[in-house]
Amino acid sequence: MSAREVAVLGVGMHPWGKWGRPFVEYGVHAARAALADAGVAWTDVDLVVGGETVRNGYGGYVAGATFAQALGWNGARVATSYAACATGAQALDTARARILAGLSEVALVVGADTTPKGFLAPNAGERWDDPDWLRFRLLGMTNPAYFALYARRRMDLFGATSEDFAQVKVKNARHGLANPYARYRKEVSVADVLGSAVVSDPLHLLDICATSDGAAAVLVTSTEYAARHGLADAVRIAGISTVTPTFPNTVLDMPNLSTDSSLATREPERTFKASIGHAAYEEAGVSPADVDVAEVYDLSTALELDWIEDLALCGPGEAEKLLRAGETTLGGRIPVNPSGGLACFGEAVPAQALAQVCELTWQLRGQAEGRQVEGARVGITANQGLFGHGSSVVLTR
Template sequence: MSARDVAVLGAAMHPWGKWGRGFVEYGVKAARAALADAGVDWRDVGSIVGADTVRGGYPGYVSGASFAKALGWQGARVTSVYAACASGAQAVNTARTQILAGLADVVLVVGADAAPKGFFRPAGGDRPDDPDWLRFRALGATNPAYFGLYARRRMAVHGDTLADFAQVKVKNAAMGALNPNARYRKVVTADEVAASAVVADPLRLLDICATSDGAAALVLSSVDFARRHGAADPVRIRAVSTVTPEYPQTVLDLPDIATDSAAAVDPPARPFRAAIAHAAYEEAGIGPDELSLAEVYDLSTALELQWYEDLGLCGAGEGAKLLRDGATALGGRVPVNTSGGLASFGEAVPAQAIAQVCELTWQLRGAAGARQVEGARVGITANQGLFGHGSSVIAVR
């Protein structure tokens, strides 16, 4: 056991969907369920950390206080954090830091969102300093367009095929069908993926995640508190990586392309997403060969294949082969997205990285039901947010 471990006493979610209610309601339901799972009274929580949503008006920018008020003011320390799609992991990291610093024995972490229909667009009007706003306004590059370009790149560089992308959806849908919190609980065939509408060539509708309402919450504590509370062998968070890219942020890596700007600066030791996982592995003192499962940020089917490589589950360009071999399916060497992933949930931005840790918790407890990974002992999450917010959490038991 590491001196940096913190215990996961409680984990819960509000099911994903389009419910038409406010984010605070979703978050409070998840929080109360997590407290019940932990066997901890709200009045015994020393700190609450909320992952912010930019779509919830002013209450969304001070989500920690919004959740604390809704649960009932009781004097807890309060923090609100924002890191785009990595907000949930930043919230987990903040809670962990407070526990390890001795500022609180028990911390409640909550993230919730009520997402608009359709693809996300920058909130708050014209923002020429926001790269999201710029790519929408100057290029018309919505998120699906970006995902499509990324898929084309994998096809050109690594030889991935539409059938490979479809198989990611087939795999994730099969596991999502077993998850009561998932929005889409239907088994999907490769033919159904291929027959779905083209959104951003080459990606079809079923290759791309939706936008959703939902929430997730965790109750974290010191290991000493967990033991006093009767949890002799709790799931523990061993590492949280929240890293930024190395300069230059983008380096052309195709061997037949060279420019003065690319040649003037040595590329980073590893690509940004690989660096996210490397930092977590280094802090935890483990390697990818010790993983039992992984939860990754599958905004699109093509992006999941990239995470296989960035997590070190296989070599560069070998993600599709790993998938074809069944290594990332339930029963495979290292199942990926046993929850069903964003393919089955859709994006509820501040909740999704917390939801990933919920899935690791249930798997490491042996409480994942029909989607259980046999003998699960070590799990990793991975996602990233805008402006270089990389995040990865490693949990062990």
């Protein structure tokens, strides 16, 4: 293990669904599962990092302390992170940084959410300096409409079709059948997807992920702690990227609402999303060619195709070719979302980046029963928050 790595000793989840119970209940369930998986006592944990949930009151805003109290005061330090859909990875990065600095040895990272029905909207009240609020209230630009812009862009740039997008859902639904934590465990066909209601053209209802309740937890330690406990061969976090755009290349790789029509067809030298993956590869000392399995941010089916290219798992405009050839499914060259992805889970915002780390840990251990990527040694995740932040985590074995 290198001096910049930390060990993943335990992972745990609470099944995704619409349970309607307090988010803390889900988080405690996942945390205890991670501790049991690691064989580590709660009293050994010296840092708890919570993923903030903005829809669950004051306890959600101080999630680190909320989970520490619910698990039983043990004197651990606490921290709370928020980065929209990149929250879990940012929380994990906080834990990793303190371990690498020698300020912590055993850290528990927990994300959990209880969500309302429908798409995720900004909290109530008028906030004229909040671009998220403005795009919803003044422009009607809800998240499904935002996803549709990405999808239409793929069609215009690369000739993607609605059938391609539907095939992503078909693949992920098949993967999710074997995942006991997935909310949706049912096969669908291309006809099912195309026959579902149009939400925001060209995307149908089954192209877009749901909002869900759920939780995930990851127990990370110093490599020295892992070695002392006979776990020197544990899965390792080799790199985490939480980069922001770099001037002058600050176009968030989609048309957005700019009056510059050339942005719809121009490929920047390296887009912001591509920079997220590049930074993770660089830190981990691996290349896209080393990756055996990927868990990416499929808020919509079209976005999965974008991320395959952003992570340099293929060239621009080639993701559809991989999909059509079966290369992104189990048994293919680079399986993507063997967990079933958000297509099968839905969004539980503080938990989803951690859920990806859980899945890759099981994959690299060879424990992903029914959905195992054979011989997986290197995995990568990807998430994007809003307005210039995202995350990618590289795990190795």
